[in-house]
Amino acid sequence: MAAGKLGLIAGGGALPLAIAARCEAEGRSVFVVRLSGFADAHLVRYPGVEAGMAEIGKVLSALKKAGCAAVCFAGTVNRPDFKSLKPDLKGATVLPGIIAAATKGDDALLRKILSVFEAEGYAIEGADDILGGETLPARALGRVTPTEAQLADLRKALHVAEKAGELDIGQGAVVCDGLVLAVEAQEGTDAMLARVAGLPADLRGAAGALKGALGKAPKPIQDLRVDMPVMGARTIEMAHAAGLAGVGGVADRLILIDRAAIIAAADRLGLFVWGESR
Numbered sequence: 001m002a003a004g005k006l007g008l009i010a011g012g013g014a015l016p017l018a019i020a021a022r023c024e025a026e027g028r029s030v031f032v033v034r035l036s037g038f039a040d041a042h043l044v045r046y047p048g049v050e051a052g053m054a055e056i057g058k059v060l061s062a063l064k065k066a067g068c069a070a071v072c073f074a075g076t077v078n079r080p081d082f083k084s085l086k087p088d089l090k091g092a093t094v095l096p097g098i099i100a101a102a103t104k105g106d107d108a109l110l111r112k113i114l115s116v117f118e119a120e121g122y123a124i125e126g127a128d129d130i131l132g133g134e135t136l137p138a139r140a141l142g143r144v145t146p147t148e149a150q151l152a153d154l155r156k157a158l159h160v161a162e163k164a165g166e167l168d169i170g171q172g173a174v175v176c177d178g179l180v181l182a183v184e185a186q187e188g189t190d191a192m193l194a195r196v197a198g199l200p201a202d203l204r205g206a207a208g209a210l211k212g213a214l215g216k217a218p219k220p221i222q223d224l225r226v227d228m229p230v231m232g233a234r235t236i237e238m239a240h241a242a243g244l245a246g247v248g249g250v251a252d253r254l255i256l257i258d259r260a261a262i263i264a265a266a267d268r269l270g271l272f273v274w275g276e277s278r
Helices: 015-025 041-045 056-066 089-102 106-119 150-167 189-197 233-241 260-269
Strands: 005-009 030-035 048-051 068-075 172-176 180-183 213-218 230-231 246-250 255-257 273-275
Touching: 005 056, 015 030, 015 041, 015 048, 015 068, 015 255, 030 056, 048 056, 056 068, 056 089, 068 106, 068 260, 150 172, 150 180, 150 213, 150 246, 150 273, 172 189, 180 189, 180 273, 189 213, 189 233, 230 233, 230 260, 233 246, 233 260, 255 260, 260 273
Parallel strands: 005 030, 005 068, 030 048, 213 246, 230 255, 246 273
Antiparallel strands: 172 180, 172 213
């Protein structure tokens, strides 16, 4: 873990909580900027501040006052209606550039936001680095190993996810018996899996006859410091509810939130978790 106090720009989900907890466990000071409407309420236990998405001046001032040396962006944030944002003075100066970048896709938007903080002298740290490299290893994680047919579905799902990523669409896809059932877009992985669960039974697996796979892959164009795919035990639970036989990703390119919990859920439900070497 890098030296210096970390400023954690926290969106929704479990990843910001995991990062804050890791900093605490390793004795690293952390200051959490809780993004209004997204950040988990439990993050209030850490020193920090709540700020709106366009309150860039407030965020930068708070980070400076707290003595942060680096920042990490983590958690889910939905693309806003830019017309409804209420920027502060600094936000108003950078918002036109951010809006212009947003028209080119999520990756361009993220890169523009990162550049604002880098221009202020902050190092950008990836969530995987802070978590000590807790990424998906190559081959099977847990006791279940996929069959060749299941691996074929997973590999096609990863291929589809990567092709979608080239167009800056999303990071995941579901394939069953060679048929693409879903491609992740702005709704996120959980909503995509819920959509798959609602498909006709003859298109997907079911309890006692699981089949198909979820594949998650980083967008080829994205900055992995800020938007590497994430998987937790909830992903396993929802994949099982959708009738899938397993989940997987590109080895070392998928962040694991609570590795032990993921393995326990997969083993209990009989799903495979696979890291595909590239």
